[in-house]
Amino acid sequence: MRPDPVNSLPARLRPEVAAVFAPEPPASLAARLVALDRTVFEAVAARRWPGADRVLPKLSRSANHGLLWGAIAAGLAVTGSPRARRAAVRGLASLGLASATINTLGKRTVRRQRPGLESVPLIRQLKRQPITSSFPSGHAASAAAFATGVAMESRGLGAAVAPLAAAVAVSRVHTGAHYPGDVLAGAALGAGAAFAVRGLVPTRDQLPSPGRPLVDVPALPRGHGLVMVVNQGAGTPDKARVLRELLPEAEVVECEGDGLVAELEKAAGHALALGICGGDGSVNAAAGVALHRGLPLAVLPGGTLNHFAYDLGIEDPKELCRAVETGDAVAVDVGRFRSGERTGYFLNTFSLGVYPELVRERERWSGRVGGRLADVVAAARVRRRDHPLEAVVEGERRPLWLLFAGNCTYRRMGLTGGRRADLADGLIDVRAVHGGRGPGFRLMAAALAGPLTRSPFHAAVRVQRLRIGGITPGTPLAFDGEVTDAGPNLRLDKLHEGLRVYRPLTL
Numbered sequence: 179m180r181p182d183p184v185n186s187l188p189a190r191l192r193p194e195v196a197a198v199f200a201p202e203p204p205a206s207l208a209a210r211l212v213a214l215d216r217t218v219f220e221a222v223a224a225r226r227w228p229g230a231d232r233v234l235p236k237l238s239r240s241a242n243h244g245l246l247w248g249a250i251a252a253g254l255a256v257t258g259s260p261r262a263r264r265a266a267v268r269g270l271a272s273l274g275l276a277s278a279t280i281n282t283l284g285k286r287t288v289r290r291q292r293p294g295l296e297s298v299p300l301i302r303q304l305k306r307q308p309i310t311s312s313f314p315s316g317h318a319a320s321a322a323a324f325a326t327g328v329a330m331e332s333r334g335l336g337a338a339v340a341p342l343a344a345a346v347a348v349s350r351v352h353t354g355a356h357y358p359g360d361v362l363a364g365a366a367l368g369a370g371a372a373f374a375v376r377g378l379v380p381t382r383d384q385l386p387s388p389g390r391p392l393v394d395v396p397a398l399p400r401g402h403g404l405v406m407v408v409n410q411g412a413g414t415p416d417k418a419r420v421l422r423e424l425l426p427e428a429e430v431v432e433c434e435g436d437g438l439v440a441e442l443e444k445a446a447g448h449a450l451a452l453g454i455c456g457g458d459g460s461v462n463a464a465a466g467v468a469l470h471r472g473l474p475l476a477v478l479p480g481g482t483l484n485h486f487a488y489d490l491g492i493e494d495p496k497e498l499c500r501a502v503e504t505g506d507a508v509a510v511d512v513g514r515f516r517s518g519e520r521t522g523y524f525l526n527t528f529s530l531g532v533y534p535e536l537v538r539e540r541e542r543w544s545g546r547v548g549g550r551l552a553d554v555v556a557a558a559r560v561r562r563r564d565h566p567l568e569a570v571v572e573g574e575r576r577p578l579w580l581l582f583a584g585n586c587t588y589r590r591m592g593l594t595g596g597r598r599a600d601l602a603d604g605l606i607d608v609r610a611v612h613g614g615r616g617p618g619f620r621l622m623a624a625a626l627a628g629p630l631t632r633s634p635f636h637a638a639v640r641v642q643r644l645r646i647g648g649i650t651p652g653t654p655l656a657f658d659g660e661v662t663d664a665g666p667n668l669r670l671d672k673l674h675e676g677l678r679v680y681r682p683l684t685l
């Protein structure tokens with residue numbers, strides 16, 4: 179055995195010599211990742227990509243401050259497609275959250291110097307080099323957040339935006355602004371921001387498919403046998419043209435609001451199916467005619483608020499026309515109220531109390547001061563009223579600021595407003611805000627608590643029918659946005675699965 183040379187030395191020299199010959203300790207995982215990051219960066223800098231030296235720096239600059247994504251969102255918004263508009267809004271919201279997270283937490287938590295530019299060709303380098311922390315990449319985070327948010331609303335639009343987002347991320351390494359690890363971390367944070375936004379505001383795909391059960395209706399190829407009434411007063415000037423293009427054999431009738439019911443009755447006399455394009459009030463009128471004539475209904479949203487069509491899942495004319503041609507339809511509930519000799523229907527909501535008064539005041543003032551200011555004036559006038567509605571509900575007299583009845587159960591996910599996942603559950607969603615001081619506070623508490631909850635200020639139940647009596651003559655009631663006077667006694671019930679509505683099986 180050969181002697182150890184270190185042990186043969188004098189004792190005072192052994193520690194120094196042993197330190198010289200000792201093996202180096204293995205590098206930590208973090209050190210190895212940093213070394214790999216630098217190696218990949220140098221490889222990208224040394225690689226020549228045809229055309230990339232001119233395109234990628236310009237693309238990188240165009241994404242400064244989210245300008246590129248804002249321009250794309252504006253383009254999506256002007257297409258007129260509700261899905262494209264939602265994709266644009268969700269993309270921008272995701273980008274905003276990602277940017278705020280990167281700038282307030284990311285770059286302040288990890289301080290990393292920008293890469294050296296010695297190996298990056300001058301033609302690639304940005305004219306203004308960033309001086310903030312290199313980790314993580316804000317451009318990559320914004321690109322990934324916007325593309326992921328868009329894809330959550332529309333896979334097709336997301337697939338179109340994704341290559342551009344990837345190119346922006348690659349451009350940050352190509353121009354020497356970031357290491358590859360900075361870009362990957364930024365992209366992960368951006369995608370996470372999009373998922374966080376979806377947790378607060380769910381996409382329509384997260385909600386259960388409404389409309390049960392499926393029913394038989396006539397299939398109308400090219401729209402033959404469909405009479406579609408378009409309410410031009412609802413602000414839908416282009417819908418008639420689109421319908422004629424998509425369903426060339428359908429009869430499309432254009433009218434103003436005052437003649438709507440007459441046109442619907444006339445159309446129902448010779449149609450195989452009745453169609454309506456307008457807001458919730460127009461749809462309510464068409465549903466009443468379709469119920470009496472036993473006709474299926476085709477609904478195309480065309481008003482300011484289109485709760486029934488959107489809860490049903492109908493947004494785009496192409497989707498509706500596909501259902502009409504293939505004969506795909508569902509049965510939905512219809513709410514019904516009876517007041518004296520009058521019978522009315524509601525597809526969305528029925529209410530007594532401050533809301534009908536607010537609608538009536540808004541209509542009274544809108545012609546004088548304009549729509550938006552009329553909302554403010556109406557709210558101020560209604561709020562000054564210090565007496566709640568007195569009514570007998572199911573045999574018990576109660577003071578009420580608001581009585582709300584929904585056609586089927588309204589549910590809320592995240593921060594979104596209430597929507598219905600089942601339009602044929604056979605139930606009336608009733609909420610009553612009790613009388614007392616502070617009506618504004620009580621109404622706000624009821625709204626924040628959400629449907630089917632209870633508090634000291636309001637009650638919420640689900641019933642199949644409801645009796646209301648002792649109502650003061652002239653008290654307004656609202657149904658699907660329309661206002662009329664209530665009689666002294668009201669009865670609410672349901673026509674369970676009473677209306678057949680065209681709806682594509684897959685959206």
